[in-house]
Amino acid sequence: DAGVTQSPTHLIKTRGQQVTLRCSPKSGHDTVSWYQQALGQGPQFIFQYYEEEERQRGNFPDRFSGHQFPNYSSELNVNALLLGDSALYLCASSLGRSSQPQHFGDGTRLSIL
């Protein structure tokens, strides 16, 4: 039973570039959430996808966008990268609207030079 998988594990970009991060949810899960975790901080909610639609969004600019595919996998896109976007990006999956724990991947470490 595969857990949440994220790719790539590490990525280095320069300011102004664009990046796409990928996530495959745990088997049986249909909801994907994305979080940004700066060094030494707790994760911050970016947005959540369910039934291929963005269900809720945190306090992040429009440079952050996402997509969910029919197989429930998801992508996070960030445009016009800033130095402050350097962080660990975590994907979490869960089942529908149930109030159950989320299962996290090991994240993508994004470094902006």
Next chain:
Amino acid sequence: SQQGEEDPQALSIQEGENATMNCSYKTSINNLQWYRQNSGRGLVHLILIRSNEREKHSGRLRVTLDTSKKSSSLLITASRAADTASYFCATVPPQGAQKLVFGQGTRLTINP
């Protein structure tokens, strides 16, 4: 923005001792969850306590919730070196999407 504050920010104890971490939050909740994060890894769910519950146990973990004070505590008994990690509390709002709102975390170090 962060929902809550964890206290202490860092805790160092000897193996075998008990570790207590506290979490305070600001708004109403559906439930509160505790997660563990080993360095450079994803978060692992430890325990979930609903807003109508006051205490919950899971193995060596004990969680309490006081909704009148908007606070929770996590107790790890008989600590082990493998418990060394960062611990986060996260709240889920009463309505809407099941998003997690995390605190800043407590860095726990267990000394052999």
